[in-house]
Amino acid sequence: MTTPSIAYVLARDCFKSPDNVRTHSDPSADAELKANIAASGFLLENLIGVRVSRGARKGQVEIYGGGRRLEATRANIDEGALHPDFMVPALIAKNARDAIEMSLAENFYQLPMNPADECCAFRMIIEREKKSTAEVAKRFGKTETFVLGRLRLANLADPVFAALRALEITIDVAKAYGSTADKERQARVFEQVQASYHRNNPNEIRRLLATGSFCGADPKAMLVGRDAYIAAGGRIEEDLFTDAGSEIWRDGEIVERLAQEALETAAQAIRAREGFAEVRVVPATMIPYSMTYQLPRAIEPEPGPLSPDAAERQVEIEAELATIEEAAQGADDYSPEQVERIEALHAELVAMMPKEAALTPAQKAGAIAFVMIDADGKPRLHDSFYALEDLSAEDDGLDDDDMTDEGGEDDAGGRDPGAWYEEGEADGAIAYSGRLRDELAMMKTELLALHVANDPQFALDLAIFIMVDKALGTGWTGMPSELSARAATARVHGYESDTAAARGWTQFEQGLERAWHDHDTIEARYDAFCALDDAARAAWLGWAVARTINAVPDGHSGSSFLTHLGAKLGIDAVRWWRPTARNFFDRLTKPMILGLFELIGGLALKSRYASSRKFDLAVSAEKLFAGDVIADADVKARALSWLPDEMRFGPDAGPPSDDALTGGFDDEGAREPEAAAQSGDDAASPAIPQAA
Known part of the structure; x- marks a missing residue:
């Protein structure tokens, strides 16, 4: 390689070679380089190029190394930050081969500055x-x-x-x-x-x-x-x-003190305005479970009252409906005008009902409310309210060993070894402060949590035990865990089901292994639970999870997810649930039932039952939709496959067999042997998890 020489040339007489070795750059870094050149007024490094000896650009310098520096310099000239005749240093190579080699070496052996040296350099300047x-x-x-x-x-x-x-x-x-x-x-x-x-x-x-x-x-x-x-x-x-x-x-x-004061001020205003019996302050964005699990029950808001005009109109509608029903009984049927009027009156009743539920003043007077902090830093009234009830000392979440008097003495007058004395206060032993005991407990729990997290099988057994033990009642207050599987609240008070699924659930519960739960202490119950075989523990897991599922009416938030779960499990509701007089038809008006008859068998079927009384019609509908009436094959097939949309988990699977209509249970609710044998093999039969 010929020894090159340094020359100063006009920036406007330089151009970037298409063979420049650097083809990618960073806009942010380019902007910084441009600002540095403008501020310093010179290039810290020379360019690398070759003079053009012929052609239209004869005498100019083709730049192979330093293209970013050249472009930043020319941009500063265009913006007036540098003089139009600004000179740049260029290392002039003999030929393009030498220039490319030097440019590659310049970039290849470039060492980024140590970040610590970079920081010190700024401080030094x-x-x-x-x-x-x-x-x-x-x-x-x-x-x-x-x-x-x-x-x-x-x-x-x-x-x-x-x-x-x-x-x-x-x-x-x-x-x-x-x-x-x-x-x-x-x-x-x-x-x-x-x-x-x-x-x-x-x-x-x-x-x-x-x-x-x-x-x-x-x-x-x-x-x-x-x-x-x-x-x-x-x-x-x-x-x-x-x-x-x-x-x-x-x-x-x-921050803690001022937040507490702000929430207490908000709580006082809410209590004065709303009339709650008590408003408790929680300086957090969530209500800890420990603050609510001892409270007796949540209070469900009631629908708001009707306006005086709406209440008066409700009485008028009910009276008119009674008159129509009486007239229809005398004529053994509804006239088309009566049917149309009934539907209009029902629609009017639904439209006038209050759309939102709220606590009544009487409910508020006996309720505990919670004020918390929302994500935007505003005081917020929690959505759940609880009945006010004085809790005795036995229900305050403390074990008997913790129930000492203010002096830290037990019933015999001696020191309670579990009391939280300040350091040096206990007799003849080292006693720790309450803060230190809390910190030791946190560190011990961290150690335990790390090992549990790294042993999935152990964690699964522990999770099942905690949920089940709490759900069965005995381990509620002494269990050192927030995990729970509380049973979903019944949407209809006092509701009792006699469906095949309800009978199957009862049989499933009766088959669970419960001997482990007879032990008195948590430790003994846990060891006995872990000694169960895999199938028995798995059955308890299914029980714990299944009981938490809420009933959600079709169209409400969460209902689509329940439908998705049923479809994913392959549940064919037709094979498990059939509409009966008790669970469905008694809730419908006569015109609605006749409308279903028309849907299944056309006007001919509807006319056949049009003169039936409401009670007889509901019984006839139950038989029709169970396939227990003489009818054309296609009519019977449509009746057997029909379900309300609210009961389906997926598309219509077609009419089930007669045996499948009971869900595989006999009249006493017991699993039939043939159905039990097929539940795991026959894809067309509903599969019930069997307890070990």
Whole structure:
């Protein structure tokens, strides 16, 4: 390679070669380079090119290395930031081959600057040249926040900065430590996480640094408000690397106190306005289960009262309907005009009913309400309300061993070893403070939780046991877990079903292995439960999950998911449920039943039963839709396959066999042997999980 020479040439006489080795760039980096050239007034590195010896561009320099620098320079000239005759240094190679080789070497052996050196360099420029952060930012095409951030990193605690220099932590991890200016706290957290899985997790490091404090976007902080917090003496440490929502409010106790006061003020106003018996404050975005599980029951809102005009009209409609019914009984049938009038009156009744339910004043007077914080930092009344009832000491969630008097003595007058004495207060033993006991409990639970999470089979057995033991009642107050499988609330009070599915559920429950639950202590019950075989434990899991499913009317929120689950399980409701007088037809008007007859068998079938009384018609409908009447084959098939849309889990599967209509159960509700044998093999038969 011939030794090249450096020459200064006009930037306007240079052009970027199509053979330039760098073909990709970064718009942000290009903008910074352009700003740096404009601020400094010169290029820090020369270009690499070859003079053109012939053609239209004879005498110009074709640039093979430094295309980004050339384009940034010419953009500054176009914008007036540099003189039109601005000169650039160029290393002139003998030929294109040499120029390409030099350009490749320039880019290939380029070493990125160590991030620690970068931070120190910014600090050095500011200290030695007495430059402001704004001036340095402009000079390097960066934002002032970026420069301030690098200065913060240059002042990290010594072990953290040393780790950054040694590339043991990334710049993002260093930024996490830089979220606080407290070097002692930085060093303490750095030492704490070195042996942990989270040593390179910026979010976890920020969380540990912020323990005992709040970020500006926390709902409690938003509830309190920045001005009120500062006025109360609170300190704020802004995070240079994120937006204002991530600034750290260091004095967490001030936030807690002001949030409690704000919620108590809101609770007093709500109680005075709404008339609740009690309004409890929960300074959180969720109501802890521990605050409600002992309360006797939730109060269901009642539909609002009808207006005086609507109530008067309701009486008139009911009277008119009674008159029509009496007239129809005398004539043994409804006239078309009467049918039309009945439907219009029913539609009018439905339209006038209150659309929204709310607690009545009497309900509020005996209710406990909760005020919490919503996600936007506003006080919010929780949706659930509970009946007010004085709870005795036996029901306060404490074990008998914890029920000591204020002096920490047991019934015999001696020290209770479980009492929370301050350190040095117990006789002849080391006693810990309540705060330390709480922290030890948290650390012990963390250790247990980690091992449970890493043993899925153990976790599954534990989850089933906790849910089932709570559901059966004996382990409710002593169980140290929030997991539960509470039975869904019945949508219809006092409802009793006699369907095949209800009988199957009863049989399933009776087949569950319950001997393990006879033990007195949680520990003994747990060990006995784990000793069950896999099938027995799996049956309890199915029981615990299934009982939590809520009944949701078709069209309401959640109903589509229930339908999806049934379709995914392949449930053919036709084979399990048939409309009967008791469960369906007695709830319909005579015109509605006749309309179903017309749907199944046309006007001829409807006319055949048109003169029947309502009671007889419901019985006839039950027989028709069960396939127990003499009818054409296609009529019988349509009747056997018909269901209300609200009962279906998927498309019509066609008429079932006669045996399948009972769901595989005999008259006593017991599983028929043939059906039980086929439940796992015959895809057309409904499969019932069998307890071991």
